[in-house]
Amino acid sequence: MLVTTRLVAITRAVSPRIGQCELTHLERQAIDVERAQAQHGQYEAYLAGLGCELHRLPAEPDLPDSVFVEDAAVVLDELAIITRPGAASRRLETESIAQALRPFRRLAFIQPPGTLDGGDVLCIGHAIYIGLSGRSNQVGIEQVRLLVDPFGYRVEGVPVTGCLHLKSAVTQVAEDAVLINRDWVDGRIFRELKLVDVDPSEPMGANALLVGSTVVYPVAYPRTRRRLKEAGVAVQAVDVSELAKAEGGVTCCSLILRRTVTDGQAG
Ligand code: CIR
Numbered sequence: 001m002l003v004t005t006r007l008v009a010i011t012r013a014v015s016p017r018i019g020q021c022e023l024t025h026l027e028r029q030a031i032d033v034e035r036a037q038a039q040h041g042q043y044e045a046y047l048a049g050l051g052c053e054l055h056r057l058p059a060e061p062d063l064p065d066s067v068f069v070e071d072a073a074v075v076l077d078e079l080a081i082i083t084r085p086g087a088a089s090r091r092l093e094t095e096s097i098a099q100a101l102r103p104f105r106r107l108a109f110i111q112p113p114g115t116l117d118g119g120d121v122l123c124i125g126h127a128i129y130i131g132l133s134g135r136s137n138q139v140g141i142e143q144v145r146l147l148v149d150p151f152g153y154r155v156e157g158v159p160v161t162g163c164l165h166l167k168s169a170v171t172q173v174a175e176d177a178v179l180i181n182r183d184w185v186d187g188r189i190f191r192e193l194k195l196v197d198v199d200p201s202e203p204m205g206a207n208a209l210l211v212g213s214t215v216v217y218p219v220a221y222p223r224t225r226r227r228l229k230e231a232g233v234a235v236q237a238v239d240v241s242e243l244a245k246a247e248g249g250v251t252c253c254s255l256i257l258r259r260t261v262t263d264g265q266a267g
Contacts, residue, residue, distance in 0.1 A: 009052035010255040012069050013059035020064040021246040022087045029245045036242035050211040068252040071117040072097035075257040078151045080105035086115040086135030108147050116140035119165030128155045131166025171208045173215050173233050181206040196231045199223035207249030
């Protein structure tokens with residue numbers, strides 16, 4: 001019997017109300033919705049080009065931040081944890097994400113008073129680093145710990161300062177390497193890995209999306225992109241400037257999960 005693994009990317013169309021998004025560290029700027037939608041479409045095309053099977057959810061017009069699907073769930077091979085986002089305005093986003101994930105995974109749910117944003121959860125092998133940020137709290141972290149302990153994962157709470165989420169400060173860019181802004185997170189936590197530092201002139205540049213062995217990365221940070229290339233990382237540059245005005249990066253626009261397919265199983 002032939003068993004293969006495919007990547008599924010869940011995305012959601014940009015809400016026409018994205019201009020009313022949550023903002024924490026950025027000044028509000030007008031967002032060109034059509035341009036944001038076009039950039040999002042290009043991002044999806046790159047994911048497809050990297051081998052992801054796209055599951056595109058329709059826009060949730062009344063939920064301005066709902067394009068940022070990463071925050072609504074944490075998907076492991078064994079289960080999906082539906083989050084309870086730290087921003088109350090984002091809590092309704094999880095309902096449709098739970099529905100979208102149900103065919104693929106057993107679901108578990110973060111319960112009040114726990115809060116968790118997927119943007120705070122960095123999974124590297126069996127280590128799960130969770131940002132203690134303005135969005136994710138200790139109760140949420142403890143709930144994740146209990147849920148994943150049976151599968152052999154180690155959970156580590158990581159203080160984050162100066163940015164929205166842990167993955168604003170550090171993301172995985174290779175099996176054994178992370179891209180990091182050490183002003184926002186303590187690099188010693190990742191000492192078993194290679195550290196690629198963002199260029200000091202590009203503090204927002206630590207958010208990269210690893211798909212297979214390629215990193216999807218914003219065109220806005222050319223100096224850091226050069227550092228990634230020098231470190232041997234293959235980079236697919238993407239323009240997400242309008243989504244960045246909503247404080248979103250490249251990881252937050254998709255949920256990527258592994259799916260095993262047996263023999264000639266369709267789709
Ligand atoms: C928010 O503040 O929740 C959104 N405007 C941006 C969320 C970005 N998500 C992410 O980086 N995982």
